Amino acid sequence: MSSATATETQIDIQVVYNGQPKDFKANVHQPLRPIFQRSLAEFGVQAAQPDEYGLFLPGQNNPLALDSKIADLGLSSGTVLHLQRRVPPSGGC
Amino acid sequence: MQIEIPRRVWIDAERTLRECGRRACECVLYLCGTTDGSHANVSAAYHPAHTGSAVGYEVPIPELTKMNSWLFERRLSVFAQVHTHPGSAFHSATDDRWPTIETVGFLSLVVPNFAALGLAGLDGCYLAEYEGCGRWREIKREEMLTRVRLEM
Numbered sequence: 001m002s003s004a005t006a007t008e009t010q011i012d013i014q015v016v017y018n019g020q021p022k023d024f025k026a027n028v029h030q031p032l033r034p035i036f037q038r039s040l041a042e043f044g045v046q047a048a049q050p051d052e053y054g055l056f057l058p059g060q061n062n063p064l065a066l067d068s069k070i071a072d073l074g075l076s077s078g079t080v081l082h083l084q085r086r087v088p089p090s091g092g093c
Numbered sequence: 094m095q096i097e098i099p100r101r102v103w104i105d106a107e108r109t110l111r112e113c114g115r116r117a118c119e120c121v122l123y124l125c126g127t128t129d130g131s132h133a134n135v136s137a138a139y140h141p142a143h144t145g146s147a148v149g150y151e152v153p154i155p156e157l158t159k160m161n162s163w164l165f166e167r168r169l170s171v172f173a174q175v176h177t178h179p180g181s182a183f184h185s186a187t188d189d190r191w192p193t194i195e196t197v198g199f200l201s202l203v204v205p206n207f208a209a210l211g212l213a214g215l216d217g218c219y220l221a222e223y224e225g226c227g228r229w230r231e232i233k234r235e236e237m238l239t240r241v242r243l244e245m
Binding site (some may be wrong): 046092 | 121167193
């Protein structure tokens with residue numbers, strides 16, 4: 001594999017949770033789900049239901065498909081994603 | 094973690110909880126700021142647009158998205174959620190299940206009587222700390238007053 005191909009295969013994605021960013025290396029030929037799972041772990045999110053979270057492009061209200069390949073999602077190096085609930089926060093008495 | 098809330102912030106939060114809820118609906122807001130790991134310095138009370146009724150609230154995803162962008166732009170984090178109850182303060186099953194943040198140490202403050210009594214002294218309030226995997230721990234009043242410090 002040439003270095004040029006390697007450069008194109010590996011990209012940098014920044015994931016933001018609760019206002020704070022972390023950087024991740026991603027293989028564009030892999031699904032997004034491993035980045036999601038690493039994000040949960042590295043931000044220390046201990047959710048009752050992890051599947052109620054998702055990765056969102058900034059300003060977007062629908063989560064990205066975690067089982068889609070990163071290349072197919074059109075994500076490039078420098079992309080910022082927000083880790084947040086996809087099920088609304090709520091409370092009550 | 095101990096959170097320090099400047100007077101201007103908790104006065105503003107108290108007014109928001111009262112005016113939004115109008116003694117008829119639950120209201121929620123988020124205490125945001127920066128931390129050194131053991132202390133959080135709250136600099137703002139973020140009040141998202143939300144639905145509210147006499148028995149509950151919900152923050153729509155677009156509002157959550159908006160808040161997360163707001164936080165990131167300012168490098169602020171949410172340390173506690175604050176919401177009102179119509180009567181006594183406690184942590185309901187819904188409060189346990191759908192907080193906005195699920196990292197260990199996140200705080201949830203419940204304010205009784207639609208915040209009619211305000212926040213000063215945290216009278217009648219209930220504080221819970223997230224322990225992970227959907228579990229919460231009640232923080233008794235003595236500890237609550239050391240964990241949530243309101244500037245007088």
